[in-house]
Amino acid sequence: MDVCVILTYRCNSKCSMCYVWQNPTKVNDEISLDTLRKIPSGIDYLNLTGGEPTLRQDLMEIVDLLYPKAMTLEISSNGLHAERLEPIIEKYPSIKIRFSLEGCEATNEKIRGEKDGYKKKIQGLLRLKELGGKDLGISMVIQDDNAEEAVELFRFAKKHDFEFATSTLHNGFQFHKSDNVPYNRLKIVKHMGDLITEMLKGFNIKNWFRAYLNLGLMAKVLGHERMLKCSAATDFAFIDPWGDVYACNVRPSMKVGNLEHKSWNEVWNDADLEAIREKVSNCTHNCWMVGSAKTAMRHPKYVKIPKAGPLLWVIYNKLKIMLGGNVNFKRYINYENVYKDKHVIRRQYFLNKTVKRKLRAKNEPHYQNFGKFFNK
Ligand code: SF4
Numbered sequence: 059m060d061v062c063v064i065l066t067y068r069c070n071s072k073c074s075m076c077y078v079w080q081n082p083t084k085v086n087d088e089i090s091l092d093t094l095r096k097i098p099s100g101i102d103y104l105n106l107t108g109g110e111p112t113l114r115q116d117l118m119e120i121v122d123l124l125y126p127k128a129m130t131l132e133i134s135s136n137g138l139h140a141e142r143l144e145p146i147i148e149k150y151p152s153i154k155i156r157f158s159l160e161g162c163e164a165t166n167e168k169i170r171g172e173k174d175g176y177k178k179k180i181q182g183l184l185r186l187k188e189l190g191g192k193d194l195g196i197s198m199v200i201q202d203d204n205a206e207e208a209v210e211l212f213r214f215a216k217k218h219d220f221e222f223a224t225s226t227l228h229n230g231f232q233f234h235k236s237d238n239v240p241y242n243r244l245k246i247v248k249h250m251g252d253l254i255t256e257m258l259k260g261f262n263i264k265n266w267f268r269a270y271l272n273l274g275l276m277a278k279v280l281g282h283e284r285m286l287k288c289s290a291a292t293d294f295a296f297i298d299p300w301g302d303v304y305a306c307n308v309r310p311s312m313k314v315g316n317l318e319h320k321s322w323n324e325v326w327n328d329a330d331l332e333a334i335r336e337k338v339s340n341c342t343h344n345c346w347m348v349g350s351a352k353t354a355m356r357h358p359k360y361v362k363i364p365k366a367g368p369l370l371w372v373i374y375n376k377l378k379i380m381l382g383g384n385v386n387f388k389r390y391i392n393y394e395n396v397y398k399d400k401h402v403i404r405r406q407y408f409l410n411k412t413v414k415r416k417l418r419a420k421n422e423p424h425y426q427n428f429g430k431f432f433n434k
Pocket residue numbers: 288289290305306307308309337338341342343344345346347350
């Protein structure tokens with residue numbers, strides 16, 4: 059099972075696609091070591107994220123506590139304080155670190171509202187590599203502003219021996235906004251197709267399966283059904299900074315329980331969980347967030363083994379590329395069927411802008427006033 063823990067909703071980026079930074083948590087309210095201790099051992103993949111996890115002063119203690127509980131532990135960071143990860147990498151060189159980077163310098167700074175963000179991230183990754191980091195990489199949210207830079211950024215990552223993870227725009231309750239929709243869906247999927255081809259050209263097996271994951275992103279961007287059934291509430295859980303456990307990070311109605319007040323077994327064996335699983339199996343959001351996509355692609359029991367569908371797709375298309383052919387995307391993607399938005403609101407950018415933040419206290423309702431959303 060995979061678990062994603064949001065350690066904090068404080069963040070020092072000012073992204074256009076996520077307003078977590080405008081709605082920070084109070085430091086003293088954030089999930090404590092005692093609550094985190096309740097996460098059981100034997101987690102397949104545990105992602106520590108935010109907000110920005112390096113803003114937690116006790117990050118090293120958190121890693122000490124959770125590293126032994128998971129087969130893979132990832133810290134997803136914006137990379138603006140890479141130096142705070144140096145002692146962690148020195149102690150745990152195999153820990154997975156991903157820095158969010160949205161393209162070349164100008165594109166990254168625009169989308170993420172980060173001054174000198176590009177330089178800090180690249181320098182930070184190189185420094186972590188020098189210190190012995192073994193699983194370092196870049197995460198990119200492919201969208202209108204950066205889709206045409208995806209292949210270039212992938213090549214850059216490859217050149218430096220960094221991993222390259224992708225996602226696309228989603229609406230979800232923790233983002234506090236509902237305008238994460240693509241403006242030009244066909245343009246974005248064209249570039250995703252180029253990235254898939256590039257990923258299949260190399261000899262990194264992880265990239266071949268990332269190519270399949272990107273095929274799922276193409277379907278998502280066009281507003282199609284998920285390629286594989288969602289595994290939220292069965293193989294994936296999401297924990298927010300107040301210790302609330304959700305089936306996924308998209309629908310606020312999928313709350314399972316609170317880890318601060320209950321044990322993991324009480325939360326994960328709650329009578330309501332079956333009803334939530336039923337909701338998941340009937341969910342029409344068709345999102346393709348990494349957490350619910352990755353878990354859907356693998357064998358439910360033997361997590362290192364992919365399901366037959368993705369495996370056969372990878373073998374067939376890798377062979378095709380090796381033999382000088384191309385991926386026949388039309389076989390998998392119906393380009394005629396493009397979701398038409400009734401109303402598109404243009405996203406705002408915040409570089410060099412000052413925005414008043416609304417502190418979210420523990421005893422307040424957390425995920426309201428962000429409008430209705432749907433992931434088409
Ligand atoms: S498909 Fe539905 S249940 Fe699954 S992650 Fe998306 S919103 Fe959650």
